[in-house]
Amino acid sequence: MKLAVIGGGPSAFYAASRILSLLPKQSVNIHIYDRLWAPHGLVRYGVAPDHPEVKNCVHKFDEVAMDPRLRFFGNVEISAGRPSGMIPHNMHLPMSSILSNYTHLLFASGCTLPTLHPALPPSSYCMPALSLVHWYTQYPSLPPSPPLEDVSHVSIIGAGNVSLDVARMLLCPPSHLDPYDVPQPVMSLLTRSAVKHVSIIARRGPLEAAFTTKELRELMSLPNASMQPLDPALFEPLQYMKLSRQQTRMMDVLKKGSKSPWGSTPRTWSLDFFRAPTGLALPPSESTRRTPAELTLAHTKLIPDPEQPSIMRAASTGETSRLSTSLVVTSLGFRADPTPFPGLYDPASAHLRVNAGRIVTASGKAFKNVYSSGWAAMGARGVLAATMMDAYAVAEVIVSDLMGSVGDVKTTAVTPDTKLGDAAEMREEVWNLNEKPVDMKQPPEEVLQGLAENKIITYADWKKIDAEEVKKGKALGKERERMTWDEVNYMLKT
Helix, strand or coil: CEEEEECCCHHHHHHHHHHHHHCCCCCCEEEEEECCCCCCCHHHHCCCCCCHHHHHHHHHHHHHHCCCCEEEEECEEEECCCCCCCCCCCEEEEHHHHHHHCCEEEECCCCCEECCCCCCCCECCEEEHHHHHHHHCCCCCCCCCCCHHHCCEEEEECCCHHHHHHHHHHHCCHHHHCCCCCCHHHHHHHHHCCCCEEEEECCCCHHHCCCCHHHHHHHHCCCCEEECCCCHHHCHHHHHCCCCHHHHHHHHHHHHCCCCCCCCCCEEEEEECCEEEEEEECCCCCCCCCCCEEEEEEEEEEEECCCCCCCEEEEEEEEEEEEEECEEEECCCEECCCCCCCCCEECCCCEECEECCEEECCCCCEEEEEEECCHHHHCCCCCHHHHHHHHHHHHHHHHHHHCCCCCCCCEECCCCCCCCCCECCECCCCCCCCCCCCCCCCCCHHHHHHHHCCCCECHHHHHHHHHHHHHHHHHCCCCCCCCCHHHHHHHHHC
């Protein structure tokens, strides 16, 4: 087996480690590709800086990277069409080179696009939370800095852990972040931030909130920010319900409120339950200074879903209100990007079309030796432990298929005559892997050339970069100081 893995995040490394452990003596070669020059995906570019313990899994990834049968190629964008141009310094590798050089293919490309709100198109007053996260983690696409110097009130739409991460980053004292992995330009802007209040807006109630009790407690414990007390009427219906232990803990934290009393801190925040945005009225374009926008909110209540009565959904009560706000941040989840790999994306699920780890057509037939794991396969949900378990399971499917134990799942090899585009389930590309590549160890010629021209980052390169970032951080009294692509390129060339 010569396996190409598209995506270099946790799912890719977990799957690779499992395959190599199951086939310790076999001639297996795994090449992990990522358009980001640094490995580890969301662990580096998605985990909140003040949660360093979540990043401990990189030690496991370092171990598997030492296996000579695994190679990492960073700064390589793979697609079946034109390069996206999102990261200008990426080297583009056409999918045809993967198909002609590998026997197996695993998509571990995650969910890289934010889910947008239909009533809130992006503007200078409205941005996805992903842009903020990419800003404070110095994502290689280098998103613009948010206008925090001119923003006093921020409205976050959505009640998940990412919402609370963003709120905490905006509210906490900059000194709280000093020891952590926060780039100096980000720290500088956070120090100058004018944010005074953050509203976290949820269309349903506290029982339906997606954030965890741990994240909520962290926000409640900020020394310089207090939470607006919730209306006691919000909890009245809950006393007649049987709550789980987790729900009971969550309600206790919400009832108790923040450690700092309301009104005693320079910054404040609120949880605005049963509110759904319906529009954002921007100030006149001729304004010379950043005046607030008007966010319209529909008041909601829970009603049984007509098709699934056991599920409660939010419905408008007919009442509305307006909220004056300087910046709206939408935090509504993520979806896979359908453009790089046409014919494999399932619009209904917003991720790749998968059955038991195998990429399948719309009619349910599995493409031979083509797989997917992690968020690319199951959508943007679950914590790292869930990603690990999914990656291990898919790895076992790959090994089972390799050893001839396909089971009752029907597979179909895509022949050169089959063009994705002839049917709704197939478009533009022939997903036909080479069963006997010319070289079972070497990457495609374009990759070899990219390595010679220092356009590609190997794992050995990454360990040098990692050591340099830690060294720079130590001089500043922090975890690390992140390097830019230009700094990385200069260091490796000299």
